[in-house]
Structure formats: structure tokens, C-alpha cells
Amino acid sequence: MNRQPIVVFPDSYPAALNVVGERITVLASRHDTGAHEVFLQQGPEGSGPPPHSHPWDEVFYVTQGEIAFGLGADQLVAVPGTMVQIPAGTPHWFRFGAGGGQMVSFTGKGNASAMFAHFDREIAPDAPDLGKLVAIAQAHGAKLEVPMPA
Template structure:
């Protein structure tokens, strides 16, 4: 696949995915770039995934609010302007702080994050969380929860 330059205006984004309470807008997918994938993630206070790991690196840049990250058992409250890099295989979690928040997520080639987000949006309905279904669907993309 060869990447081509493009401009994505605010009104051109696809509708946000709902992934267990986190709104995820896909900004750059594997069909847009061979090298990276970018999502815009936002959520209300407390929203975010429990401890988990996967076989791709990811980096987050906090745009608005605060996000509590736990990486390899270290906890850090990250304000807007903070960059967090998480190597593949590292157990991590995050949750949005008071008033909610927003951040960019960047992953590289080989990441299964966006296909997993799409599957979770499609197969795990909003409402009370179906933990078994969430674990099953995420596991199909190489994500392992550490509950």
C-alpha cells in the first residue's frame, strides 16, 4: 500500500465509535497510511479500559482535561500537553479525570487497535457492560485484560 497525502476537515470524520464508554474517532487508519494509525479518544470522568496489554506500541497525547494512566504499576495524572508512550507488552490502563478529557492515540504499522475498536463498537452494545463479550472480542485482536 502506498500512502498519499490528505487533509481531514472536522466535518469529514466518520461517526465516533463507542468502545466501552470511550468515544473514538478514527483519524488515520491502515487504509490511509502504511506507517501509523491515529485516533481521537474522549470520555467522561472514569471512562477508560481496565489493565491490559497487547503486542503493539502506542502513544497518547492529552489534549483536554486530565487522564490517569497506569503503566507497569506506576500511576500518573496527566494534564493537557502530556505525552505518554507505552511499549508493546506493557500492562497499562487509563481513565479520564474530573470533567472528562480528550487525547490522541498513535500506533504504528501492525497495530490491531482500530480493527478491534470497530469490532467492539459493532459487537458490544451500549448499556451495562458485557464483560465476557468484551474480553472475547478484544482477545481476537491480541488484547489481553489483566483483571
């Protein structure tokens, strides 16, 4: 396969996916690149995923706001200009701080874009079904660490 350079200008971004209140724009999927994926992630205050892990590496670069990260047993607050790299299999989470925030993320050897699109299609952002959320994550190789409803 002879891949070509990819250039995505802001006025040609694809529609953002709504993943439980967070807006995720797929700038480049594994299908586009042959390997990694690139996302623009924007979230309102308090949004972000529960503790989870997946079989792909992930890198976040904070561009706006403060974003709290949980990395295994450690926690930190990332400000604009901070880069956070998470190896595959590492439990982690994040929460957008006061006023919300924005970051660019990169994944390697995964298919997060397909998982995000699946969440966007199947999960109501304002009243997510946790059982369905867990099942979709598992179908894409990720593991969410959320309590299951009784």
C-alpha cells in the same frame, strides 16, 4: 503501493465509535497509512479501559482534562500537553478525570481500529458483557486483565 498524504478536517471526521462509553474517532487506520493508526479519544469522567496489553506500541497526547494512567506498577496524572508512550506488551490503563477529557493517540504495527470497531458493534456501552469484551480483545491480539464473571 503509492500512498498519498492524509488530511482530515474536523467537519469530515468519520462517526465516532462507542467503546464502552468512550468515543473513539478513527482519523487514520493502518489501511489508510500502511503502518500506524491515529485516533481522537474522548471520554466522560471515570471512563477508560481496564488494565490491558497488546502487541503494538501506543502513544497518547492529552489535549483536554486530566487523565490518570497506570503503566505497569506506576501511576500518573497527565494534563493537557502531556505525551505518554507505551511500548508493546506493557500492561496499562487510563481513566478520564473530573469533567472528562480528550487525547489523540497513535498506534504502530497494530490494528486497534478493527478492534475498536468490533467493540462498537458487539458490546453494549451501558452494560458490557466482560466475557465478550475479553474474547474480542483476544481476537485482535490484546489481553484484558479483568476478572471473569463467576
